Structures are given as C-alpha cells and as structure tokens.
Amino acid sequence: MEFSTFASRLCGPTGIMDLMDDMGRALAAGGAAGAAAPIMLGGGNPARIPELTARWRQRLEEILGEANGVDRLLGTYDTPQGQPGFHSALARLLQENYQWPVTAANVGVTNGSQTAFFLLLNMLSGEYPDGSRGKILFPLLPEYLGYADQGLDPAAFVACRPRVEQLSEHMHKYRIDFDAVEAALQDRRIRAICVSRPTNPSGNVLTDSEVARLGELARERGILLLVDNAYGMPFPHIIFEELLEGSARPVWNENTVLGMSLSKVGLPGARTGIIIAREELITALSRANAVVSLANGMPGQVILEPLLAGGEILRLSREIIQPFYRRRAEFAHQVLAAVMPAGCPWSVHRTEGSIFLWLRLPELPIPSRELYQRLKQRGVLVVPGEYFFFGGDHLKHWRHARECLRINYGQEPEQVEQGLRIIAHEVARVWNDASPAGV
Helix, strand or coil: CCCCHHHHHHHCCCHHHHHHHHHHHHHHHHHCCCCCCCEECCCCCCCCCHHHHHHHHHHHHHHHHCCCHHHHHHHCCCCCCCCHHHHHHHHHHHHHHHCCCCCHHHEEEECCHHHHHHHHHHHHCEECCCCCEEEEEECCCCCCHHHCCCCCCCCCEEECCCEEEEEECCEEEEECCHHHHHHHCCCCCEEEEEEECCCCCCCCCCCHHHHHHHHHHHHHHCCEEEEECCCCCCCCCCECHHHCCCCCCCCCCCCEEEEEECHHHCCHHHCCEEEECCHHHHHHHHHHHHHHHCCCCCHHHHHHHHHHHCCHHHHHHHHHHHHHHHHHHHHHHHHHHHHCCCCCCCEEECCCECCEEEEECCCCCCCHHHHHHHHHHCCEECEEHHHHCCCCHHHHCCHHHHCEEEEECCCCHHHHHHHHHHHHHHHHHHHHHHCCCCC
C-alpha cells in the first residue's frame, strides 16, 4: 500500500515507536501465563507512589458520588481549549504562587504534552505563507526522543552539541555551549528555541540564569522560547534543588511557552497536556487541536481541578513526589557504583531532576543500539542513546551519541537493582569480547 509523504514522516521507524512498542510487548509478556515480565527500565512510566494512588482513588470516589459526576468525567465533549474551571484554577495557582500575569485565556489543554509539542513545533517550523521556511533550535542535546520525528519538514530541526564537563571519574554534566547557540541563531530561519527542564534524558536542570539567557536571545530575535516542563515545578517538582548551581523556579512571560503534564503526578493514562502561553498562541493551538483531536479527554482535568484550587497539588509534589524520586535516584546511583565492572569506563550524568539515569560508556566497542538489543534478549529494557541526538549530521555521527543509555530509575528498587546488575554484566561481556585476549 502506498502512503503520502506525511505518512512517511510519521509511520516509518522512529525511536518513540520502538520505545512504546517495547512497553506494549513487556506488558503483554507480564500478563501471559508462565512468562517472565521484562525489567522495565526503558519507558517514561512514573513510579507507583502509594500516597498518590490513594489520593486519585479518593478523587474518583468523590466524583462518582456527585449527582453529575459520571457526566463530568465521561459524558460530555470537552472544548478544544479545555475545561474553563480547570483553566481558571491553574491560572489562580500561578498568579498566587509566582505572581505571573496569567488568566484562563493563557491556558490551553491537549491530549498529552506530546500532542501539544507536535502542534507547536509544526506551527512554528516548515513553510510560511511568504515562502520562507522556519526552523526550531534545540540548544542542548541529548534531548527528548519524542521530538526527533515530529517535524513534518525533515530539515526543521537544528541542534547544538553540549559542552561535556567531567565532574569526577564517574560523573559528568552537560552545559549549554552559548557560543554555538549564538552562532546557530545567525540563521534567521530559526523561529523558536526549545528545551526540556529538567532535561529528558539526562536529568540536567537548566538554572534560572541559563533560561534567562536563552530567553534574552529569543527576545532579541523576536522568536519564542518553548520550555517543556513535564518534570518540573510547580508540579510534579522532580527537581533536586540541593544539587543545582543556582535556582530553578518556573519561568514564564509573553515570549515563553511553558508546557506541563499530569503524567508524572501519577496520571499518565489521563493524557492531559497543558500549555501556558500568550493568548493569541493559545487560540491558534486550540483551533489546531480541534482539527486534530476535536476535543480533549476530561478525566485528568476533573480529577485535578480541586487540587489546583486549594494548592494541594503543590504540597503533594513538594512533600511526596520529589522526596520519593530523590530516594530512588540515590539508590540507583549507589547500586550503579557497586555493580559496574572495574576496568570498564563509565560515567553517569548528575541527576538533578527527571526520572532517568543517563549512563555514558566511553569508547564502547559497539553502538548503544546493539547493547540495547543484547539487554533486551536478557529481559532488560532501556533506551539507546542514538535516539536522543538529532538536528544535524554533526550530532547523528558524533561517537558520544552511540555510547549512552537512558535508564528509568523510578521503578521498584529490586527491579532497578536487578536490571543494573544485568546491564553491568553485559557491559563487561562487551569489553571482554572486544579484548584481544577474549574471554
């Protein structure tokens, strides 16, 4: 069967499809009688936090106890912009806690932040009515693999290599190379700068001063700064401030587009993405959302609205979610240090936020995609680093991109420990196989 060029961009092999396919197969295997469930260290599924699960169960019981609860949850179409009550509650929370000059008109909702960024990135890149072409600049790679194939124009994305700072023998950190960013911005086709904060996959957190500098560069050129805040503040607040070299408060102004999500507060199945932006952009996004989705899912908005109005979501994020992931991150780092084989070079990015370890294996004798396949055969699912480097051949062919793995540390500790031990054992096998002596 023959498909269009549009289909060739979306229906071919992609990193995000491989990741979701692995997750689906793992869930099927886990449910099959007698089958051993794979160790799921690859996807972005949030951990199951008992206090959150109990709170969402309570909210569902409250909704079902209301006279029109089922209708609110399931019985009506939402608007393409989202629920007015949800917009108003979130706008008030942001006004009261951050003094942002936002109203309900600055809030938009989509079926997950993946959908929101697909629309935004293509609204700002590709062909313009005057015949010019727009591009999106990613100033710090590695960056979220879900962006890599979203541009309908295959030349829409431009990216910069990071500066790699080795903090200790087994820990490094990526930093924005602002000289490279300013050089890239000489291309007047750049219509937006896009970052995630905390950064998926590395766990890097851009500080306020770094975001301010990106914002200033964007303002000078009359373009937008897009910030994907799926792991950040005010919720779910998976940022470990004590590790930062500055503060990392959420930032918004008329030149900034802030993306948020309900996934990492424990509601990934609700598929609720949130965009905070200037009113004209929210209007345009909502119109595009009507074409693509007609309406949004209601459950996430209905469940969360009273927690926004009372500020409870801030307390849950600060007192439950953030400490939970901090403990899990510390445990994973301890295990990794204990199990990695002596004599095999390795380094992990300093985990300042998000739910991932970013493991680099310098001079790895095989590409990380091959290591990923070998681990998959042993029942451990991770994500190979190649998927997170896009936006130009200078990144695609960079050896560093083939030396990394993304590992979800948020799963059950015994699963994480078992998975890390298998990863360490397989890394040792790779090096032994490559050794002239062989083992």
